[in-house]
Amino acid sequence: xxxxxxxxxxxxxxxxxxxxxxxxxxxxxxxxxxxxxxxxxxxxxxxxxxxxxxxxxxxxxxxxxxxxxxxxxxxxxxxxxxxxxxxxxxxxxxxxxxxxxxxxxxxxxxxxxxxxxxxxxxxxxxxxxxxxxxxxxxxxxxxxxxxxxxxxxxxxxxxxxxxxxxxxxxxxxxxxxxxxxxxxxxxxxxxxxxxxxxxxxxxxxxxxxxxxxxxxxxxxxxxxxxxxxxxxxxxxxxxxxxxxxxxxxxxxxxxxxxxxxxxxxxxxxxxxxxxxxxxxxxxxxxxxxxxxxxxxxxxxxxxxxxxxxxxxxxxxxxxxxxxxxxxxxxxxxxxxxxxxxxxxxxxxxxxxxxxxxxxxxx
Numbered sequence: 001x002x003x004x005x006x007x008x009x010x011x012x013x014x015x016x017x018x019x020x021x022x023x024x025x026x027x028x029x030x031x032x033x034x035x036x037x038x039x040x041x042x043x044x045x046x047x048x049x050x051x052x053x054x055x056x057x058x059x060x061x062x063x064x065x066x067x068x069x070x071x072x073x074x075x076x077x078x079x080x081x082x083x084x085x086x087x088x089x090x091x092x093x094x095x096x097x098x099x100x101x102x103x104x105x106x107x108x109x110x111x112x113x114x115x116x117x118x119x120x121x122x123x124x125x126x127x128x129x130x131x132x133x134x135x136x137x138x139x140x141x142x143x144x145x146x147x148x149x150x151x152x153x154x155x156x157x158x159x160x161x162x163x164x165x166x167x168x169x170x171x172x173x174x175x176x177x178x179x180x181x182x183x184x185x186x187x188x189x190x191x192x193x194x195x196x197x198x199x200x201x202x203x204x205x206x207x208x209x210x211x212x213x214x215x216x217x218x219x220x221x222x223x224x225x226x227x228x229x230x231x232x233x234x235x236x237x238x239x240x241x242x243x244x245x246x247x248x249x250x251x252x253x254x255x256x257x258x259x260x261x262x263x264x265x266x267x268x269x270x271x272x273x274x275x276x277x278x279x280x281x282x283x284x285x286x287x288x289x290x291x292x293x294x295x296x297x298x299x300x301x302x303x304x305x306x307x308x309x310x311x312x313x314x315x316x317x318x319x320x321x322x323x324x325x326x327x328x329x330x331x332x333x334x335x336x337x338x339x340x341x342x343x344x345x346x347x348x349x350x351x352x353x354x355x356x357x358x359x360x361x362x
Contacts, residue, residue: 001033001034001087001088001347001348001351002033002034002035002036002084002085002086002087002088003027003033003034003035003036003086003087003088003089003090003347004036004037004038004080004081004084004086004088004089004090005020005024005035005036005037005038005089005090005092006038006077006080006089006090006091006092006093006098006101007020007037007038007039007040007091007092007093008039008040008093008095009039009040009042010037010039010042010045010047010048010051010057011042011044011045011046011047011048012048013048013049013184013215013239013241014184015116015162015261015262015264015265016092016094016116017047017048017049018049018165018264019116019162019163019165019264020037020092021047021049021050021051021165022163022165022336023163023336023340023343024037024051024052024055025050025051025052025054025055026163026336026340027340027343027344028052028054028055029052029054030337030340031340031344033347034056035052035054035055035056036055036056036057036058036084036086037051037055037056037057037058038057038058038059038060038080038084039057039058039059039060040059040060040061040062040073041059041061041062041063042059043059045057045059048239048241049165049241058080058084060076060077060079060080061076062076073097074100074104077101077104077105078104078105081105081109086109087110087347087351088110088111088112088347088350088351089101089105089109089110089111089112090111090112090113090114091111091112091113091114091138092114092116094115094116094117094261096127096130096131098113099113099130099131099134099135099137100134102134102137102138103134103137110139110350110351110353111137111138111139112138112139112140112141112142112346112350113135113138113140113141113142114142115141115142115143115144115148115152115261116144116261116262117261118148118151118259118260118261118282118283118284119131119151128151132152132153135152135153135156136153136155136156138156139156139350140156140157140158140346140350141156141157141158142157142158142159142160142346143157143158143159144159144160144161144162144261144262144283144284145159145161145262145283145284145286145287146159146283146287147282147283147284147286147287148261148283150283151283158346160339160342160343160346161262161287161334161339162262162264162267162334162339163334163335163336163338163339163340164267164268164271164331164334164335164336165244165264165268166244166268166271167271167331167332167335168244168248168271168272170248170273171248171272171273171324171325171328172247172248172249172250172251172272172273172274172324174251174273174274174275174317174320174321174324175251175317176249176250176251177205177207177208177209177251177314178208178209178210178211178249178250178251178252179208179209179210179211179250179251179252179253179254179310179314180210180211180212180213180246180247180250180252180253180254180269180274181194181210181211181212181213181214181253181254181255181256182212182213182214182243182246182253182265182268182269183213183214183255183257183265184214184215184239185214185215185216185217185221185222186217187258188257188258188259189214189256189257189258190256190257190258190279190281191212191222191256192222192225193256193258193279193301193303193306194210194212194254194256195222195225195226195229195231195234196303197254197256197303197306197307197310198210198231198234199229199231200303200304200307201307201310201311201314202231202232202233202234203232204311205311205314206232206233208233208314209233209234209235210233210234210235210254211234211235211237211246211250212234212235212236212237213237213238213239213240213243213246214237214238214239215238215239216236216238222236223236243268244268244272247268247269247271247272247274248272248273250269250272250274251274251313251314251320252274252275252276252277252310252313252314252320253265253266253269253270253274253275253276253277253295254276254277254278254306254310255276255277255278255279255285256278256279256306257278257279257281258279258281258300258301259281259282259283260281260282260283260284260285261283261284262283262284262287263278263284263285263287263288266278266284266285266288266289267288267331267334269327270288270294270295270324270327270328270330270331271327271328271331272328273324273325273327273328274324274327275294275295275296275313275319275320275323275324275327276289276294276295276296276323276327277295277296277298277306277309277310277313278295278296278297278298279297279298279299279300279301279302279306280297280298280299280300281300282300285297288330288331290326290330293323293326293330294323294324294326294327294330295323295327296309296312296313
């Protein structure tokens with residue numbers, strides 16, 4: 001079966017790129033799919049995350065601005081699909097333009113849409129209404145959490161969570177007195193809120209450190225904010241491709257986000273045996289965390305409660321280890337061999353409707 005993923009790019013260090021590397025590689029290597037990933041205006045392909053050598057990459061271009069850009073984008077998409085002739089097209093573009101692809105290429109092809117972000121991230125009310133209207137054109141619209149179902153009209157929805165990127169053989173020792181956060185320096189990721197939490201915590205625990213991994217903003221907003229707040233024992237690091245090692249050197253994972261599409265970093269940290277503290281933001285953490293068992297889910301924006309739950313874990317090594325063990329067990333349902341069965345079944349059922357002679361995999 002030939003699958004064409006259409007996305008903006010695969011060279012970045014974001015969650016979508018990481019998930020796509022896992023999914024595309026698994027489909028190619030374990031199920032024998034012919035997988036093509038097409039990126040927009042990406043002159044070269046140098047993925048931050050590893051892809052299987054069996055995955056193929058294409059680039060389609062769309063230059064200009066305004067109406068010229070729209071026309072060039074439509075032309076490029078049509079040409080790409082005509083050349084590839086895929087069995088299924090999966091659109092992985094959280095912007096508005098991706099919703100027009102079924103109308104651009106017509107009804108000849110099977111097209112699904114994968115939504116990797118909450119509409120609360122950056123969509124205006126107007127663009128979201130347009131998206132909901134156009135969403136009916138897809139054979140399936142796949143979201144990541146039960147909470148995401150509320151954002152889209154019923155009819156063609158399906159929930160398939162992200163697969164975890166890794167599941168190491170061993171857990172963190174949880175004895176290094178390190179707290180870790182992972183994610184780009186955007187307003188949505190809530191690092192200003194995390195700095196407020198750390199302000200209430202750092203002086204009480206001078207032997208603990210907070211480490212933040214992620215792409216910095218151009219003006220180093222949060223590094224400067226931390227300096228102006230005179231925060232101690234806090235470090236900022238660029239994204240690393242061996243983030244698993246950093247999780248395994250830490251004791252607690254924190255997620256201060258204002259919204260999430262899923263919370264990939266949560267299941268990665270839990271796979272490494274870390275207890276987690278997260279705001280109950282829309283949507284994702286509530287699907288992943290069983291509060292009091294594998295971590296703490298905190299009222300969204302409640303700085304005092306977040307600091308209290310974090311400090312409780314810092315004070316109690318046995319609680320950290322108990323929650324860490326529970327988290328590792330909990331995230332087994334996100335292993336690729338579990339999640340990718342759902343994707344294989346979805347793709348085959350969609351193609352079977354168009355080609356009844358294609359039997360489902362035994």
